[in-house]
Amino acid sequence: MRGRNLVTVFGFLFVGMVYFLFQDPDAEATQSSSAQQGTVFVPVNVTDSKGLPVTTLKAEHFQVLEDNKEQKITYVSTPADPMTLGVLLQLSASGPVKTAGQKDRTTVEILSAVDKVREVGGQGNPAMFAQLPLDSDAHYAMISRNLAELDKQAARRKALVVVSDGLISSGIKPDNMQPPKALIDAGMRNQFPIYFLFVVDKLPEPVLSENSNSVLGFTLQRIAEDSGGQVIIGMIENNLLSNAEKLRDSLKSQYVLEYTSTNTAKDGKWRKLAVKVNPPADLTKLKVASKARYFVPK
Numbered sequence: 001m002r003g004r005n006l007v008t009v010f011g012f013l014f015v016g017m018v019y020f021l022f023q024d025p026d027a028e029a030t031q032s033s034s035a036q037q038g039t040v041f042v043p044v045n046v047t048d049s050k051g052l053p054v055t056t057l058k059a060e061h062f063q064v065l066e067d068n069k070e071q072k073i074t075y076v077s078t079p080a081d082p083m084t085l086g087v088l089l090q091l092s093a094s095g096p097v098k099t100a101g102q103k104d105r106t107t108v109e110i111l112s113a114v115d116k117v118r119e120v121g122g123q124g125n126p127a128m129f130a131q132l133p134l135d136s137d138a139h140y141a142m143i144s145r146n147l148a149e150l151d152k153q154a155a156r157r158k159a160l161v162v163v164s165d166g167l168i169s170s171g172i173k174p175d176n177m178q179p180p181k182a183l184i185d186a187g188m189r190n191q192f193p194i195y196f197l198f199v200v201d202k203l204p205e206p207v208l209s210e211n212s213n214s215v216l217g218f219t220l221q222r223i224a225e226d227s228g229g230q231v232i233i234g235m236i237e238n239n240l241l242s243n244a245e246k247l248r249d250s251l252k253s254q255y256v257l258e259y260t261s262t263n264t265a266k267d268g269k270w271r272k273l274a275v276k277v278n279p280p281a282d283l284t285k286l287k288v289a290s291k292a293r294y295f296v297p298k
Contacts, residue, residue: 038260038261038264039191039258039259039260040066040071040191040258040259040260040261040273040294041156041191041192041256041257041258042064042228042256042257042258042259042273042275042290042291042294043159043192043193043228043254043255043256043290043291044062044254044255044256044257044275044288044289044290044291045250045253045254045255045288045289045290046253046255046277046286046287046288046289047286047287047289048283048285048286048287049284049285049286051287053079053249053250053252053253054253054279054283054286055078055079055080055253057076057078057255057277057279058076059073059075059076060278061277061278061279061280062076062255062257062275062276062277062278063275063276063277063278064257064259064273064274064275064276065272065273065274065275065276066261066262066263066271066272066273067263067271067272068272068274069262069263071259071260071261071262072259072260073257073258073259074258074259074260075156075257075258076255076256076257076258077156077157077255077256077257077258078255079252079253079254079255081155081156081157082121082122082124082125082155082157083120083121083125083155083157083158083159083251083252083254084121084125084128084150084153084155084157084158085117085118085120085121085127085128085158085159085160085161085251086127086128086129086130086146086149086150086158086159086160086161087114087117087118087127087128087129087130087160087161087163088129088130088131088132088142088143088146088160088161088162088163088164089110089114089129089130089131089132089163089164090131090132090136090139090142090162090163090164090216091110091132091134091135091164091165091199092134092135092165092167092168092169092170092216093134093135093169093170094135094165094167094168094169094170094213095165095166095167095199095201096110096165096199096200096201096236097110097134097165099134100133100134105237106201106236106237109236109237109240109241110163110199110236110240112241112244113163113197113199113234113240113241113243113244114129114163114244116241116244116245116247116248117161117163117197117244117247117248117251119248120159120248120251120252128146128149128150130142130146135169135170136169137168137169137172139164139168139216140180140183140219143160143162143183143223144180144182144183144186146160147160147183147186147187147190147194150192151190151191151192156256156258157254157256158192159192159193159194159195159229159251159254160192160193160194160195160229161194161195161196161197161247161251162194162195162196162197162220162224163197163199164196164197164198164199164216164217164220165198165199165200165217166196166198166199166206166208166214166216166217166218166220167206167213167214167216167217168213168214168215168216174210174211174212174213174215177215177216179210179219180219183219183223184219184222184223184226185297187222187223187224187226187227188226188227188295188297189295189297190226190227190228192227192228193224193227193228193229193230193291194223194224194227194229195224195229195230195231195232195247195251196217196220196221196223196224196229196230196231196232197232197234197243197244197247198217198220198231198232198233198234199234199236199240200233200234200235200236201235201236201237202235203235205233205235208221226295228290228291228292228294232244232246232247257275261296263296265296266296266297266298267296267298268295268296268297268298269295269296270293270294270295270296271293271294271295271296272292272293273290273291273292273293273294274290274292275288275290276288
């Protein structure tokens with residue numbers, strides 16, 4: 001990380017204030033108008049036999065099945081299109097960063113991982129960034145606020161990345177950390193993926209459960225998976241930076257397929273998704289990773 005960037009980010013971190021690039025403090029995550037109209041967005045990553053991203057596919061190479069019924073793809077957003085990215089940093093004093101003034105190798109590495117992820121948009125399209133003061137208990141409100149803000153963005157290619165140690169704030173008992181029902185529901189309805197970069201400082205990593213100090217991580221894991229994203233575990237002074245780079249590269253090479261479902265029922269059920277790729281002759285043995293299901297609210 002460039003020295004100037006480090007100084008800038010330290011100015012954001014550990015000074016007892018939050019820098020919100022997302023302006024509406026009272027916003028809540030809501031269902032997008034596209035979801036209400038039956039439009040479905042499916043993020044897809046395609047890699048070759050060596051694990052390298054394949055970024056040259058066209059609309060005619062993709063096929064989408066919803067509950068085993070083929071759907072008509074109306075648009076394919078390619079990896080060359082800009083991505084609108086939000087990055088949140090949320091740390092607890094129960095984790096590897098203990099004090100607001102800490103500026104050791106641990107802190108530098110966490111900030112470097114954040115910086116790696118923020119490279120997704122490139123210099124001309126910087127990621128939106130927000131953070132909580134160290135050990136704040138406003139994690140869920142912050143995620144809801146930024147989901148709502150990202151949902152307003154017109155771009156088809158967008159994602160939210162939450163960088164966190166997955167621990168609740170010091171002094172808060174797990175029993176007092178109520179499940180954020182509205183946020184969980186929003187994650188189920190979300191039309192873009194949410195990723196949880198889970199920062200740990202030793203192995204084995206904490207068990208994510210609703211009855212432990214890792215209840216925050218447990219909730220983030222559910223929200224990420226429901227949205228079509230995933231949890232990436234990064235260990236400090238081990239693979240945190242390399243996994244942040246892998247997440248960056250995965251987001252950079254992501255396609256987004258768009259279609260309008262032929263099933264118009266508003267039944268409050270999950271629908272199974274499958275994406276198949278019929279590649280050109282010069283590409284073989286491709287691996288396809290895509291959103292596996294989506295939820296239709298009543």
